[in-house]
Amino acid sequence: MLYNEEVFKRKSEIGGSIEVICGSMFSGKTEELIRRINRARIAKLHVEIFSPVADTRYDKSALVSHNLNSIPSKAVDNAASILPLADDIQVVGIDEAQFFDDELPAVCTALANNGVRVIVAGLDMDFKGRPFGSMPQIMSIAESVTKLHAVCVKCGSAAMYSYRLVPDESKILLGEKESYEPRCRNCFKS
Numbered sequence: 001m002l003y004n005e006e007v008f009k010r011k012s013e014i015g016g017s018i019e020v021i022c023g024s025m026f027s028g029k030t031e032e033l034i035r036r037i038n039r040a041r042i043a044k045l046h047v048e049i050f051s052p053v054a055d056t057r058y059d060k061s062a063l064v065s066h067n068l069n070s071i072p073s074k075a076v077d078n079a080a081s082i083l084p085l086a087d088d089i090q091v092v093g094i095d096e097a098q099f100f101d102d103e104l105p106a107v108c109t110a111l112a113n114n115g116v117r118v119i120v121a122g123l124d125m126d127f128k129g130r131p132f133g134s135m136p137q138i139m140s141i142a143e144s145v146t147k148l149h150a151v152c153v154k155c156g157s158a159a160m161y162s163y164r165l166v167p168d169e170s171k172i173l174l175g176e177k178e179s180y181e182p183r184c185r186n187c188f189k190s
């Protein structure tokens, strides 16, 4: 992973790229996004992080991980709003990408084609194990995809599913440990 990151950092000096960080809830996507953005800041690059305004769990002006690491971010209404705000930015982070509208892949492509390093973090699957939003499309157009795993709360194996604990069938239901737990394939199906 470090090797990949260094490759893409060097690439960003000559051209843009798209990196995806995906996985279940609690797999460390936000922490990994914060880590990559912090390294870009240390390299004195201009960075900006965007998240969908729909994700109102924490602060609208910061990304906050489950273990309460945080970094400043901007909440936007839709994917197209990112473009004018990313002028002069060299590294763009996008969190909770699964909640953005269908324009997000085109926005990521436009940024990368303009020399921006784009780092996209999001859930690859919803609580039923179905592909989530435009994540599959962004994964297919990305230079790099990192799939992270949480620890299955039932058996301790690597978890790739976000199991919903509450009887609500809507695709979007914001929440944390009261509503979801990470589970491995075996524990998710049983």
Ligand SMILES: Nc1ncnc2c1ncn2[C@@H]1O[C@H](COP(=O)(O)OP(=O)(O)O)[C@@H](O)[C@H]1O
Binding pocket: 023, 024, 025, 026, 027, 028, 029, 030, 031, 032, 064, 065, 066, 067, 149, 150, 151, 152, 153, 182
């Ligand atoms: N079952 C679990 N497996 C792994 N990490 C967990 C678990 N439960 C809580 N955590 C915490 O969640 C943190 C990851 O949070 P975060 O980066 O916000 O994840 P994500 O953005 O993927 O939901 C871990 O460092 C750990 O402190």
Ligand SMILES: Cc1cn([C@H]2C[C@H](O)[C@@H](COP(=O)(O)O)O2)c(=O)[nH]c1=O
Binding pocket: 024, 025, 026, 029, 030, 057, 122, 123, 125, 126, 127, 128, 162, 171, 172, 173, 174, 175, 176, 180
């Ligand atoms: C699986 C699933 C999740 N959500 C919501 C729950 C949380 O608010 C976010 C995911 O946050 P994280 O940073 O990845 O922990 O998404 C949802 O609305 N629908 C789902 O199916």
Ligand SMILES: [Zn+2]
Binding pocket: 152, 153, 154, 155, 156, 157, 183, 184, 185, 186, 187, 188
């Ligand atoms: Zn398990």
